[in-house]
Amino acid sequence: MSNEIDFDELLGKYKSDPYDYIDVFSIHTGAVTFTINEGDEVDAASGEWRHIPGTTLYEINRERNPKPVSSKINGTISYLNRELDGSFVEAGEKLMTIRHPLKKKEIIEGILKKVLYLFPAPERAKYFFAMDIQSRIEKKGARSVSIAPGDEILTMSLMKRDTPIYYQGEPGVIHSVYFDPGVSVDQGSPLIGVCASDKVSMIQKIITRVKADWDTDH
């Protein structure tokens, strides 16, 4: 967790370039065929369960097993490695970049992720708070719940097997919750954002400042 945050610099950066740049890599080896062009707009996955795939970005074919790969985020194709079209690539090769326009909420989240300690998901699974933590959250709200390293904070549920997750990180209060109990979380994605108790007011100041400085939602 950063102690010194230059809000002006951080907000200035978002003001001058309110986009996120997401690189897209080949998911495995195979022959790649692009289905979009540079400058194209692409859509993210949608639907209640994010089950409707986004715009197809490319198809990768390994051993006559073609697999379409779709965009997980909306935006514009800002870079396309056109030279790779139709050629064989290794897994993890950079294919393109999507320029994603940030919403106010995403900017706040982006800044918070820089200043909070983010506790990551150990495996792709569903998560819920440990009973004690849940009851404290229900009574007083997450931002009143203090946690310290070694505390049992979450239960990871995978194939009807429940595993307690012990917190490892800086002590503090649960400021942000990034998961929904019914939805799977990818390995490495943040589950909670933790803030030292004495820095809660600073975090609140950031949010207020962004809300005031950012007059539109887009």
Added chain:
Amino acid sequence: MVVSMPASDNLRLEAADIHSYIFDAELPRRRAGSWGDSAEKVLRYGSFVGSSLECHTRLGRAMEHARLHIDSEEKRGWSVQSGRVILAGTLTGSKGRFTRSWHAPEGGLWGCLLHGTTLTAPSTLLLSLALGVAACEAIRQMGVRDCAVRWVNDVLVKGEKVAGFLVESHTGPRWKEIFHLIGFGINVNNQVFPKELESWAASISQALGASVNLPDFTLDFIAKLAWNIGLLYYIEARYPDWWEDPSEHCHPVLARWRKLSDTLGQRVVFGYDVIEKPQFSARVAGVSSEGGLRLVLDDGREITEYSGEIRYI
């Protein structure tokens, strides 16, 4: 090897009985099937299951007892034996998932298996399926032919639940070894259920119309656990590259689960807690190589879920 504890009236088993049953009764059956001589290797991998045994007349929760056992052994500087089975004639504080009640009176098979987590992550995904397969095989062995597994591992007879599992992980306080506490509850001879469970619970004796020899059933169930968990270890040892591309083969545990399950093709309601918070309805298209449930939603899209539960509709 044998730990003697106060035995309940209907469970006077010892670990040696389990070992004998695995190799004298289960092995010939498996050998006679498609596994041939490999059956012995599989059972040797699985024979840690039931290698120590505690029988109690009554416990609060078997899983809580297992947790305390691990903690006390480690605090004494000892290591905990993987495969220990804890049985109780009745449980006074048993519970199902979330806040659901689980009725565990005399006549049922209630207990917990301690499993040191030495499986790799992908094999561990199939552990839950292996448990349902073991219970279903044991119940069928008793003559209940129409019992089937509902994803993940509930065992039903004509739509009524006969057996269920809860798996929780627990880390030892001293050596930090991680154990799966595999809680099991099987309605064997118990015939009376509380009102809230009456419409969806049944017992083996109800299905058969006759009582079951509980110790015999217990031995058979533990032997089936030994076989199915043994398969997970056997495949890892025999085929170290198995999980590099699991779509290329069908794991024998998964193949067996598919044969014993009536989930495939069913229209279901899905939810993380399906009773309190049902999320959506879908048709089951299949089960992935890692045991995930492939669901086709009403708009034709397919998703795979690795966590949650279903009810048939």
